[in-house]
Amino acid sequence: MNVLEIRDLGVDYLSQTGAVHAVADVSLDLRRGEILGLAGESGSGKSTLANAVARLLRPPAAITSGSVVYHRQDGTAVDVLALKRDELRAFRWKELAVVFQSAMNSLNPVSTVGAQIDDVLRIHAPKMSRKDRAERAVELLQRVGISADRRRSYPHELSGGMRQRAAIAIALALNPEVIIMDEPTTALDVVVQRDILHEIRALREEYGFAVVFITHDLSLLMEISDRIAIMYAGRVVETGTAEALHRTPRHPYTLGLLRSFPRLHGPREELLGIPGTPPDLRSLPPGCAFHPRCGRAMEECSTRLPLLTRGADGADGADGSDGEVACLLNGGRGVEEAS
Amino acid sequence: MIVLEGRNLTKHFTSARGPRGRLGRRPPVRAVEDVSIALRAGSVSALVGESGCGKSTVARLLAQVYPATSGDLLLRGEPVRAHRGAAFRDYRRQVQLIFQDPFSSLNPFHRVRYHLARPLRIHGHARSDEQERTMVAELLERVSLTPVEQFMDKLPHELSGGQRQRVAIARALAVQPVALIADEPVSMLDVSIRLGVLRLLEELAKESGLALLYITHDIASARYFAEDITVMYAGRLIESGPSEALTQSPRHPYTRLLLESAPDPDRVTPPDATRHGEPPSLIAPPGGCRFHPRCTVALPVCSSEAPGRTELGEGRWTHCWQAETPDPVAR
Numbered sequence: 227m228n229v230l231e232i233r234d235l236g237v238d239y240l241s242q243t244g245a246v247h248a249v250a251d252v253s254l255d256l257r258r259g260e261i262l263g264l265a266g267e268s269g270s271g272k273s274t275l276a277n278a279v280a281r282l283l284r285p286p287a288a289i290t291s292g293s294v295v296y297h298r299q300d301g302t303a304v305d306v307l308a309l310k311r312d313e314l315r316a317f318r319w320k321e322l323a324v325v326f327q328s329a330m331n332s333l334n335p336v337s338t339v340g341a342q343i344d345d346v347l348r349i350h351a352p353k354m355s356r357k358d359r360a361e362r363a364v365e366l367l368q369r370v371g372i373s374a375d376r377r378r379s380y381p382h383e384l385s386g387g388m389r390q391r392a393a394i395a396i397a398l399a400l401n402p403e404v405i406i407m408d409e410p411t412t413a414l415d416v417v418v419q420r421d422i423l424h425e426i427r428a429l430r431e432e433y434g435f436a437v438v439f440i441t442h443d444l445s446l447l448m449e450i451s452d453r454i455a456i457m458y459a460g461r462v463v464e465t466g467t468a469e470a471l472h473r474t475p476r477h478p479y480t481l482g483l484l485r486s487f488p489r490l491h492g493p494r495e496e497l498l499g500i501p502g503t504p505p506d507l508r509s510l511p512p513g514c515a516f517h518p519r520c521g522r523a524m525e526e527c528s529t530r531l532p533l534l535t536r537g538a539d540g541a542d543g544a545d546g547s548d549g550e551v552a553c554l555l556n557g558g559r560g561v562e563e564a565s
Numbered sequence: 566m567i568v569l570e571g572r573n574l575t576k577h578f579t580s581a582r583g584p585r586g587r588l589g590r591r592p593p594v595r596a597v598e599d600v601s602i603a604l605r606a607g608s609v610s611a612l613v614g615e616s617g618c619g620k621s622t623v624a625r626l627l628a629q630v631y632p633a634t635s636g637d638l639l640l641r642g643e644p645v646r647a648h649r650g651a652a653f654r655d656y657r658r659q660v661q662l663i664f665q666d667p668f669s670s671l672n673p674f675h676r677v678r679y680h681l682a683r684p685l686r687i688h689g690h691a692r693s694d695e696q697e698r699t700m701v702a703e704l705l706e707r708v709s710l711t712p713v714e715q716f717m718d719k720l721p722h723e724l725s726g727g728q729r730q731r732v733a734i735a736r737a738l739a740v741q742p743v744a745l746i747a748d749e750p751v752s753m754l755d756v757s758i759r760l761g762v763l764r765l766l767e768e769l770a771k772e773s774g775l776a777l778l779y780i781t782h783d784i785a786s787a788r789y790f791a792e793d794i795t796v797m798y799a800g801r802l803i804e805s806g807p808s809e810a811l812t813q814s815p816r817h818p819y820t821r822l823l824l825e826s827a828p829d830p831d832r833v834t835p836p837d838a839t840r841h842g843e844p845p846s847l848i849a850p851p852g853g854c855r856f857h858p859r860c861t862v863a864l865p866v867c868s869s870e871a872p873g874r875t876e877l878g879e880g881r882w883t884h885c886w887q888a889e890t891p892d893p894v895a896r
Contacts, residue, residue: 267755268726371840385843415615415782417841420826442756448830472830486760488789490812490829497789499760503725 230256235292261437263451271460323397327409333381340377366395387418459515466549476551476560568776569744570603574636604776611791619800628662661737665749667729671721684739704735727758744776799855806881
């Protein structure tokens with residue numbers, strides 16, 4: 227039951243000195259109604275991937291390979307990358323909506339929140355009457371926890387958390403099947419972030435949309451996501467359920483990330499961290515891009531590029547999870563130890 | 566030994582624009598109110614709070630970026646009153662500040678060598694070109710930017726975020742300060758890089774006897790890197806204590822909320838889904854305890870009178886009317 231299927235997607239940033247492969251050979255499935263977490267450091271390609279799926283890339287970025295297929299509820303398949311201008315307009319918002327990191331920059335500063343919801347409805351649902359649109363705007367704002375009288379407020383009159391709620395309300399306007407959220411809570415405080423996360427989960431239960439949740443904060447992702455994909459240097463290096471990734475990460479990078487962040491509860495364990503720095507995308511190391519920072523790297527790692535597989539035997543993990551890993555260790559099964 | 570101490574620091578900002586209140590005056594933003602904090606040599610203290618709570622203002626008051634509205638600043642027990650001239654430069658030599666964003670705190674036109682040589686020259690530590698070169702090399706080595714020859718002639722844009730922050734730390738160390746104030750030093754860095762920078766700061770405190778104030782919104786990192794934590798809310802200090810005791814058994818309802826809200830995959834029980842509202846405006850902060858509108862266990866007294874400091878023993882104290890109750894939530 228996939229709502230979105232990404233296959234072998236590649237995105238390059240073209241420059242005079244040659245192309246930079248920001249996203250390479252990414253294949254991912256988004257299931258109907260699930261929250262898929264996309265984690266990675268800055269420059270790992272997570273935002274580029276999201277923008278490619280929403281067809282928001284602008285030159286010098288260009289999609290060089292692969293396909294993105296969207297499945298409607300009635301079974302018809304849509305080739306997202308082949309949509310023309312007017313088809314794209316119908317596709318966005320109705321089928322797929324985006325919430326950006328900084329609501330201050332994605333909301334129009336000279337227009338009230340209510341007017342911005344009205345704009346979306348007027349353009350994407352021209353048959354709605356003015357009265358219906360006004361009612362819908364109030365309903366949406368209330369649904370995300372903003373009182374109705376706030377619809378006449380300008381973005382600068384709202385707090386950071388309220389602006390982010392308003393951005394989510396606008397994304398919800400036409401009941402999309404997929405919402406891409408690019409670092410939606412990064413600029414917010416932990417208490418406000420916690421409230422927004424609850425809101426997203428509650429709305430998901432109510433409306434049944436699927437979410438691609440992008441963040442660099444793995445601990446946050448593990449709480450909110452159903453499944454998680456970890457990106458490193460433009461490639462997906464591991465996928466799995468949030469629980470499996472937390473308990474038994476299989477890529478050394480995931481394991482390194484889990485051992486990098488301090489924990490609030492339990493004994494104070496030693497933080498191991500990851501040595502070195504993320505690679506320069508203009509000159510990626512050969513083989514596995516992570517091998518110069520990997521404590522377990524073998525000779526083979528610097529020559530052979532590991533592909534995302536379910537492990538050598540192709541079978542599901544012992545716990546029934548259907549995770550994949552791109553690592554040559556242990557015959558392609560990756561690390562075999564608990565976090 | 567206490568190196569740097571702020572006593573009852575208060576800072577009110579008056580805006581140059583905006584509506585006037587009674588008597589034609591513009592109401593001040595009460596950014597920091599009655600904050601007392603002490604930094605000890607060789608020890609890392611953390612100041613934790615949400616954005617807008619005034620923690621950066623405290624950093625700037627301690628570094629004398631601007632004067633306090635009221636309150637005293639003591640360096641090694643001596644009161645400090647210097648905002649310009651030689652006395653101010655002398656203060657700068659002893660107290661240094663590291664900023665959050667290493668992308669804007671380094672001049673993009675100048676090489677690493679220049680950034681480190683400037684403070685050496687201005688504060689008279691380097692008297693010859695040769696001396697300057699050896700000192701710059703030493704600084705780079707202290708922050709593990711090796712081989713030093715390679716880094717000396719780089720421009721900021723050729724460095725990664727973590728490397729830039731190391732240059733900023735080296736620049737702060739150039740004047741051989743006794744106190745270092747790090748305002749969110751790792752929040753702009755990638756997760757895998759943060760640990761290295763925090764370890765470096767910790768080492769500097771332990772080995773060189775620096776007094777370090779680590780200002781952060783991330784209470785989990787404060788648990789790991791600071792010996793004691795002070796929590797701030799809406800311009801006031803609300804709780805302080807040794808980091809392990811404070812994070813494992815918080816006494817103030819706000820500290821509890823902060824700990825419950827932090828993302829934590831090891832959490833056994835999911836946090837409750839009630840909405841908590843947002844921090845108050847500092848132009849017209851709520852009367853009494855500033856946390857009472859969001860507090861789940863607030864009493865009538867909380868809205869009328871600000872709670873004083875209750876000592877809890879073992880270096881712990883809190884500002885809460887229910888401090889004596891071990892766990893006001895569980896009652």
